[in-house]
Amino acid sequence: MRPHFGTRLAAAMEEHGPLCVGLDPSADLLSRWGLPDTPDGLRSLGEAVLEAAEGRCAAVKPQSAFYERHGAAGVAVLEEVLAGCRDRGLLSVLDVKRGDIGSTMAGYAEAYLAEGRPLAADSVTLSPYLGYGSLRPAVELARRGGRGVWVLGLTSNPEGRDVQLVGRPSVAARVVAEVARDNAGLAPFGDVGLVVGATLGATPGELGVDVVAAAAPVLAPGVGAQGAGAADVARTFAGMTERVLVPVSRDVLSAGPDAVALRDRVSRWSEELREALARAR
Numbered sequence: 001m002r003p004h005f006g007t008r009l010a011a012a013m014e015e016h017g018p019l020c021v022g023l024d025p026s027a028d029l030l031s032r033w034g035l036p037d038t039p040d041g042l043r044s045l046g047e048a049v050l051e052a053a054e055g056r057c058a059a060v061k062p063q064s065a066f067y068e069r070h071g072a073a074g075v076a077v078l079e080e081v082l083a084g085c086r087d088r089g090l091l092s093v094l095d096v097k098r099g100d101i102g103s104t105m106a107g108y109a110e111a112y113l114a115e116g117r118p119l120a121a122d123s124v125t126l127s128p129y130l131g132y133g134s135l136r137p138a139v140e141l142a143r144r145g146g147r148g149v150w151v152l153g154l155t156s157n158p159e160g161r162d163v164q165l166v167g168r169p170s171v172a173a174r175v176v177a178e179v180a181r182d183n184a185g186l187a188p189f190g191d192v193g194l195v196v197g198a199t200l201g202a203t204p205g206e207l208g209v210d211v212v213a214a215a216a217p218v219l220a221p222g223v224g225a226q227g228a229g230a231a232d233v234a235r236t237f238a239g240m241t242e243r244v245l246v247p248v249s250r251d252v253l254s255a256g257p258d259a260v261a262l263r264d265r266v267s268r269w270s271e272e273l274r275e276a277l278a279r280a281r
């Protein structure tokens with residue numbers, strides 16, 4: 001039986017640092033790499049990125065949208081990417097942001113979190129806007145299999161605040177309180193993570209959202225192309241930096257297709273983030 005996801009993630013970050021390489025093979029990126037915008041193009045890019053990521057970061061986050069563009073053939077490549085992560089000892093964060101009524105959520109949970117399913121990942125992103133309770137089938141299935149979920153809390157895009165910071169306590173604060181209940185008693189942190197952008201310009205606490213108390217690992221997008229840097233991550237998550245996993249996609253991928261340049265970019269972000277977060281402890 002696998003240990004719970006928080007333990008697995010903590011071990012991966014201890015060994016490889018907080019970087020999570022993002023895999024967002026957009027048409028634009030494939031063209032910059034001189035690759036066709038086809039399933040074969042997705043496959044070549046994915047193999048090169050996994051090669052560069054292996055042993056240099058804790059996790060890889062494929063963005064499902066860019067694979068789904070190609071229908072069944074694109075999704076088949078996504079399955080290969082997830083298998084490649086398993087083979088190379090990289091934790092996978094499948095970014096699909098699923099959320100639905102409980103009965104349908106059970107179907108999504110089986111697709112992404114059940115042992116042996118072609119799209120099974122180590123962890124998956126979920127949207128709580130049908131109510132946090134509707135995510136229960138995914139939280140439970142993930143937990144039984146040593147996998148994790150990442151629930152949208154305070155997203156990195158500026159529009160997110162119009163929904164997430166409404167009310168007192170805010171929508172985000174209520175979601176985080178539910179996550180805290182699910183993570184109670186789990187150490188070093190829980191298996192229900194939170195997505196909190198590195199672009200907030202404030203700590204979550206300053207926005208009235210107590211992420212520290214939720215014992216949740218934090219997936220902190222917004223670094224690189226969206227404008228945040230390692231110092232922003234350290235400032236935003238001061239006091240909980242040991243649980244922050246930082247996905248960087250476009251900025252890493254823009255270093256390719258040259259394999260050495262790609263590896264160097266992964267190593268540079270890895271060191272920069274590791275040092276900045278260690279300083280903020």
Ligand SMILES: O=c1ccn([C@@H]2O[C@H](COP(=O)(O)O)[C@@H](O)[C@H]2O)c(=O)[nH]1
Nearest residue numbers: 063155156157221225226247248249250
């Ligand atoms: O709040 C969120 C949640 C998810 N994302 C996703 O992360 C990557 C970011 O890509 P970059 O190139 O590193 O900006 C992308 O897949 C988003 O869908 C996010 O940006 N913000």
